[in-house]
Amino acid sequence: MLEKIKSLAKQYAPEFVDIRHHLHAHPELSYQEFETARFVQQKLQEFGIPFEIKATTGVIGLIKGKNPDKRTIALRADMDALPIQEENNIPYRSTREGVMHACGHDVHTTCLLGAAKILNELKDEWEGTVKLIFQPGEEKNPGGASLLIKEGVLENPRPSCIFGLHVHPGLAVGKMSFRSGKVMASADELYITIKGKGGHAASPHLCIDPILIASHLIVSLQQIVSRNNNPHNPTVLSITAIQGGSTTNVIPNEVKLKGTFRAMDEGWRFKAHDLIRQLSTNLVKSMGGEIDLLIDVGYPSVYNNEALHEIALVKAADYIGAANVEETEKRMGAEDFGYYSQQIPGCFFRLGVMNEAKGITSNVHTPTFNIDESAIETGIGMMAWLGASVKL
Ligand SMILES: [Zn+2]
Ligand SMILES: [Zn+2]
Incomplete structure (x- = not known):
């Protein structure tokens, strides 16, 4: 044969x-x-x-x-x-x-x-x-x-x-x-909108700056991978797009982020989704902003x-x-x-x-x-x- x-x-x-x-x-x-x-x-x-x-x-x-x-x-x-x-x-x-x-x-x-x-x-x-x-x-x-x-x-x-x-x-x-x-790995897509309050860049005290909030959030999300995940378990979180603002003297109303989350363990995968949601919501709120967060669940x-x-x-x-x-x-x-x-x-x-x-x-x-x-x-x-x- x-x-x-x-x-x-x-x-x-x-x-x-x-x-x-x-x-x-x-x-x-x-x-x-x-x-x-x-x-x-x-x-x-x-x-x-x-x-x-x-x-x-x-x-x-x-x-x-x-x-x-x-x-x-x-x-x-x-x-x-x-x-x-x-x-x-x-x-x-x-x-x-x-x-x-x-x-x-x-x-x-x-x-x-x-x-x-x-x-x-x-x-x-x-x-x-x-x-x-x-x-x-x-x-x-x-x-x-x-x-x-x-x-x-x-x-x-x-x-x-x-x-x-x-x-x-x-x-x-x-x-x-x-x-x-x-x-x-599994692959899930992240779509985040951070809503602040725009205004004159010379008066940040009258605004809620979504760019600063986004900066903190991007850095903080990495702790989910580095502090919550077992180091033996392969996983990746990458923020791959950041959009907001267009000039030097205006604080914009909102910033949009996109990213991908990947994992090899299905249990960790869904636990991480919860952690991403919790951390993003709490951090953005604590800085005075609002958040829309979508985790589009992709392939296992x-x-x-x-x-x-x-x-x-x-x-x-x-x-x-x-x-x-x-x-x-x-x-x-x-x-x-x-x-x-x-x-x-x-x-x-x-x-x-x-x-x-x-x-x-x-x-x-x-x-x-x-x-x-x-x-x-x-x-x-x-x-x-x-x-x-x-x-x-
Ligand atoms: Zn392909
Ligand atoms: Zn292919």
């Missing part, structure tokens, strides 16, 4: 490199993946794989092998692009002004389509069912994963586990990386199930050799894959796409991000191998 999958992945690789070029040239923003979803449906139809639509632009395929009730494995790919102007000079460069597949979701969609074709072709040779999840809106709250779960993507049939692959521009092509347990942290991790390591070693399997570093970035891994055992792993010799080193979310496309053959084959062989 492994050898068959490898040879089909090699045989089909050029076809799927073309597919990736098409997707790359036609990127769509989160929740607007209409053409991408249609393209995926067309391909599944071509392969003879039944599918249904969920969350408007999500496409859920189902491939039944022998004894389809024996087990169900879910494989997930995200499909959305980013509001970035592409700067790569390549024949398949984005044709859409200001929109680019800068996070490699074109590659993820391609790899899952390729795996689907192979799994469908070999369906008399593996047992169980594979659920293909082509997901919208990974890059934007509330996260396509949460919408698909609400619409029952993890039911009928319920998968026993789920795999998601993500390109990794810091990992050499030909390698993959995995990590057990906590692997990525990504947790890789230990048992599934062990299985995935063996499968990866089968496919690319143990020497090419590395450990993923922990990151404070976020992924809506966390929603799935809260519900069922999940494994979110990385596909190496870097090639220093060819100058392919740009990070994701940058205008020059690209991949070494020989990674596509590996991605297709690995997803197919997981779908055909994992038992949990």
